[in-house]
Structure formats: C-alpha cells, structure tokens
Amino acid sequence: MDPLKALADAERKPYWLDSPARPEPQPRLIGHTTADLVVVGGGFSGLWTALMAKERDPSLDVVLLEGRRIGWAATGRNGGFCMATLTHGLHNGLERWPEEIDTLERMGVENLDEIEQTVRRYGIDCSFERTGELSVATEQWQLDGLTEYLDVIDEHGLDYEFLDRDQVRAQVDSPTYLGALWDRAGGAMVDPARLAWGLREACLSLGVRIHERSPVRSMHDDGTSLTLRTPHGSATGARVALATGVFPPLLRRLKHFVVPVYDYALMTEPLSPDQMAAIGWHNRQGIGDAANQFHYYRLTDDNRILWGGYDAVYYNGGFIKPEYDQRDATFVKLAGHFYETFPQLSEARFTHRWGGVIDTCSRFSAFFGQAHGGRLAYAVGYTGMGVGATRFGANVMLDLLSGEPTARTQLRMVREKPVPFPPEPLRSGVIQFTRWSIAQADQHEGRRNLWLRTLDRMGLGFDS
Template identity: 30%
Template sequence: MEVDVAIVGAGFTGLWTAYYLARAEPGLRIAVCEAESAGFGASGRNGGWCSALFPASLTSLESLSDRASALAHHRAMRASVDEVGRVLAEESIDAHFTRGGTISLIRGPAQLARARAEVAAARSWGCAEDELQLLDAGAAVEMLAGSSVHGATYTPDCAAIHPLRLVRGLADSVERLGVRLFEHTPVLAIGPGRLSTPSGVVRADTVVRATEGYTADLPGERRRLVPIYSLVIATEPLGPDLWARIGLRRRETFTDFRHLLVYGQRTADDRIVFGGRGAPYHFGSGIRTAYDRDERVFRRLREALVELLPMLADTTVTHAWGGCLGVPRDWCASVGLDRGTGVAWAGGYVGDGVSTTNLAGRTLRDLVLGRESDLVRLPWVDHRSPRWEPEPLRWIGVNAGLRAMAAADVEERLTGRPSRIAGLVSPLVG
C-alpha cells in the first residue's frame, strides 16, 4: 500500500496528527496502523487530566532555546486545553470535558515550602494569579476538604475528561475525514519511507512514530523511552451528601505536593478516579498485559485516597486498571521530523500527554506540510533526548529512584522538613 503519510499508533498523538493533516489537506492519503484498538494504550487509560502541564520546566525549555521561546511554549500549552475543548464541541464528541482547573493540596510544612517555591518561580516567569494562585487553608478546604490541609495552589488551566470517550470519538472523526485506520495491525519495523506489518509493507513519503510507552517494542528503540506503569482506581458513584462534604463542585482535578505523584478527578457520573505511580519498572523495558494490574499498588492507592479524604473510608472501589507511559532520559517530551529520512516522531510525555499530544499533532501537521508556523519554532521541536542507560543500570536506577521518592514522603511526614533524599534522586525520577 502507498500513502502520503503513514502513522504508527492510534493513540492521542497519532489521531491528533491524522486529524489536523486531514483538515489541512483533505486530499492527503493518510493511514494509521495500530497494534490493538484505537486508544488501547495510555490514551484510553489515563486519569483524565487535560492540563497545561509539560514534563520539562520552563528553565529546562529556556536551556534548549531562550526565555521568549520557553514562554511561547507555555502559552501554547495553555492554549492547547482550549483547543481540545473546541475540537470536541466541533466534532460533537462527548468526552465529559469540564474545565474546572487543578487544586494541589499542601499537607505539611515541607509541602508548603515546595508550593511557595513553585509560586515564586511562576511569578519570576511572569505568571500572575490568574494562572497560579496560592490558597490559604480555609480556601483550600472549601474547594477540596482533604485531611491535614495547610493550603493549596490552584490553576484554571486543566479540564477533566473521559479519556476513552475522547480517543474513540477522535478515531471516528478521522475516519469520517477519509483517514484509513487499520486496527489490530502491529508494525514490526519503521524505516525511511516505509513501515512493515504482518500483512505487508506500507510505503509513505512521511512515517510518523507515535508509539509513546510502547516505543521500546520497536527494533533499536529499547533505550529511547522507558515504559513506566501508572495505576488507577475508581470508586462507586458517590451521593450528593458525600459530595457536599468533599467539594470539587466544578469538577476540579486534584493532587498534592508529595513526591510520589498521585492524581484524581471527579467524574461526570460522580465517581472519584484516583491514580498514581509506585508500580515497579520492569527489567529490559518490559511491557506485558500482566503489568497492568498490581494488587499491592491498588491497595496502596485506596489507602492513599482514604488518608487524603477520610470520608471515603466506607466507599467501594469498583474499577482498577493500569498502563504504561513513556519517559525520556531528560524528562523532556519532543516532536520532530528528520527531513533526510522522512521519519517524524512525537512523545515522551511522562504522563502529561492529554493536551500535549494535541500540540504535537498540530506541530507535526506543520512540519509534514512544510509550514513555517510559530509552532515549529517551539523549543521542544527536533529536541533529541539522550538514551537511557543499558541494563541492569536502567532497572537499578529507575526502581531505586521510585523507592527513594516514596521514602522521601515518609521522611517528610515524620520530620516536617524537606527531604534530602528527594533532592538527590529527583533528577532521575522527574
């Protein structure tokens, strides 16, 4: 088969890229090959945050370019949240998009120090209170009645979504635009002008790798991105009396300032979806269906949720799942096109991909079509992250880092002071 653009992976990155290319050039021949079904990976399994978060800091982005470019990237991420909402409305995709923002609870003196430093850093970049606000304890509890709350930060730049509804709706939209979507068609190898599948070779002027956490399964890509598992639980629907006690009246997404990340949202049907890191990295960048579930991590997530919101002690967890996300060695997502080979890529979102993939899709559109837009001048374009260390160093380092961050949270709860452990290992685990 011959096409103009062949895309590997029908998650958010691949589908957004196909969508914007088909909108821009209706006659373009586009094929998307997916090993499973559209949204099978992180795109359909995440915690439903469509946020302006980017895995690399503004300081890191500045080091790739300059201050003005870093700020342009920040503005582009904020705009991407609105762009996702715009497309959902235009395409009549009911993904339960509600822009309630994000509250990050401060639950101890050490967390308070980090929150103040984060707000001070934001102010140094010109971010005003309408982007990031420091709340006192009373205002924080009014928004989310967590335990041991000392305050919170709040940003409006996040929408809660139903990720699988979004990705399946996007798949339907691209097919209506004439994109050929081949599900259950694994790609065995990617090369200049071609990709190989069990059914034959697809030839294309441009090949786009949009495989994120599954990149490690491609030949020669084992050390490109580390697949890290993030696991999620969901409660039964909660009644109005319980929600009156909890808060989240605008469907704010929520987290706190612990080191080992947790994330949550109130769903449109009044459940709490709550996830976090803590599952081990598997030797050799291993990816298995069995890794999607870890009962010990599920138990810890429920314990963490009840510790955060004690009123949920008698609430039943009805669903639990997991999946892998892609982590580059320098924690900086990237997008690019090698014009010599015609191979393009995007990924390395470290779990911040729901909106970042949208920005990637629009950027790949402009790169593939040769457009000189503001998007193709952002600092993550054509960035090349270093490769991860070979095994067993990769296994030792990543898992030691994850354990150390969990230990840092325990240390801070006991001492009330910022953890020294966290300062040493945070460059490794983001």
C-alpha cells in the same frame, strides 16, 4: 473500610474502556495500499496527527494503522487530565528551557483552547470540563514549597490562586490539606476513551482510512517512500508519522531514550448526594498532591472518584508484560491512601482497578525528531501528561514532515534530545535507586539526598 474488602468486587480493567459506547473496530489492513501519509499508532498522538493532517490539507490521503483497538493503551487508561503544560509542569520547563518558558506556556494554553474548540466543532461527547487543577499540600514542607513558588508564578503572569487551609477545604474537604495552588486556566477533565473515540469518528468523517488490529511489524525504505508491513498487508507512504509511545519502536535509536514505567489507578462507585456533600468539590477541579510520589484524582461525570498515582513502577529489564497491568500491592496501598484523604468516604467501594505502561524519558516531557531523510517524524516520551500535549506533538510532527520551519520547530525544546538512559542492567539499577531516593525524600521533609542533588545538577532531577 478495609481496603481488601473495598476492592473485592473491583473489575480488573480500565473504567473508561468498560463502556457500551466503545465502537466496533475498523477493518484490518488486508493487501497493499498507498497513501500520502501513514500514521502508526491509534492513541491520542496518532489520532491528532491524522485529523490535523486532513484539516491542513483535505486532499491528502491519510492512513492510520493501529495494532489493537483505538485508544486501548495509555490513551484509554489515564486519569483524563487534559493539561495545558507542554513541559510536564512549569517547574520542569523552567529547569530545562527558562528562556522559552513563557512561549511554551502560551503555546500550551493555546493548544488546550484548540482542543476545546475541536471537541465542540466535531460534537465529541467526552465530558470536557475546563475546571483547572489543584496542587494540594499535605505536609508543611510541601506548603512551604508552594508558597515559595508564588513569586515565580507572578513573574510569568500565570493564572494561579493560592488557597490557605480553610480556603482549600472549602473547595474540597480533606483533613489532610494544609493549602493549595489552583491553576485556573491550565487544565480540563475529560473522559479519555470517549475523546479518543470521538477523534476517531472525526478522522473518519474527513476521509482518514483507519485499520485496527493491524500491528506494524517492519519498515522498508526504498529511498523515496516507506513501506510498513502488517501481518496481512502493507502500506507505502510518502511520509510516515510514528506515534507508538513506549512500545518497541520501528526506529531502534529510540530505545535508548524511552523506558516503560507502570502507573496504577482505582475508580470508586458513584458517590451518593450525602457523600458528595461531605467532601464539597463543587468546582470539580482535578487534584494532585505536592509530594514527589504524588496521587492524582478527579470526579467523573457521574460523581465517581478516580484515584491514581503514587507508585510509578519500573520492572527490571524494562519488559512490557500484560501481567504487569495488575499489581495488588499497589491497589491496596492506593485504597488505604484514599481513605486517609477522605475519611468521610469510609463506606465507598471501588468498581475498577487497572494499570498500564507509559513512556518516560529523562527530561519527563516529549521529544521529537526525524529519520529516513525527513520522510519520517516521531514524538515520544510524554511521561503521563499526554492527553493535551500529544496534540502539540502531532503538530510538531506535521511541521517536520512539511519541511518548512515554524515557530514550533524553532524551539530548543523541539530541537534537542533528552539524555539517553544507560544500557541494562545498569539502567535498572539507576532507576530503582532513584525511585528509592525519591521515596526517602518524601519521608524526610522533601530533603533530597546526594544522588538526587547530583541528578538535579545534571539537569536530570525528577520530583513528580
């Protein structure tokens, strides 16, 4: 089908949020309140922080402030890949923290196990499926890279399975597939909006006070506590957890480490039984291809296909604007790639198209820290892998605020900061040249130019 025709009726909104299950917002903060802990941000990071603070200490008074609606930003518009990795993949973790990688991998799987237990404990209906993820090769250089990685996987005792061309096509049938690695234990597929809404209800059930449509405009430190001001009120907390992602931070220092990158996705109509039979996909794994500019895709519970990725767009100047959430050139490109991957679905149409900003840092995984004499903690920079890892980050923030060292806070990954980005306009030039170089690598059998090799040597290499 022609991509323009296939997109003609697609709604310009995130599929997950376009649901009658979306709850009515909690009231705005009006007037002044106090709390033991104030959480800023109602995405996964803030929700997990508030929930686990009450689970650790039910007597704690916790207030959560969200500027718009719970889950409205990156939390409600991502692909729903809830992965075990805390380091944006094994390769990135090995490059940066080789001496800790086994610990980080173990902690990541434990974190994913605990997410699954939380979903069950609170009865959260979010279509949680522990299916794992396929990393598929569509070019010979990608297949060579996957096979070379098998020794690393074996060395670290990870539950990956290599699939040759026939084996992967028996799992999911695309003529583009040459082979794959199946990470069996390291991932689950979820409906991210319903997970966020379920966490919201769990927080409320434990006594967390949630105020939506209450953006924090400023913060004041009186030496013993922090006061956060919203348009119609204020909240004073003995401790503050900052979970605002890429949006303008209350801590100015963070703007040097985080840049806004836009990601885009499509959702198909539900596939018919015949269409499902044509592609297989009986084990319902999440899928990502092994290119530098990669696609990610998965099935929903009613057998739609979410298809996203490839274009990761940085707008010069680092501005965040609502109009950037829609990018028709990318939607048409994604639709064309979809039909190349699944020609047997040539009659499938798209019902939704959307995009949005994610927080990226130079190490491509979250970093952590404190300010205001230890009364404030933050976690930021997840780079699109935050559905699972934000729970770990929430635990780190709570550990830091407690003042007691833990196995998490002793990690070098937690103690170190990423390399800051240069100021504008140099920042835009560096990022755009790096994006161009990555695209060139994909077009030249993965060969990285001098610029990318230099970044690799500096520990700043980016390949996903």
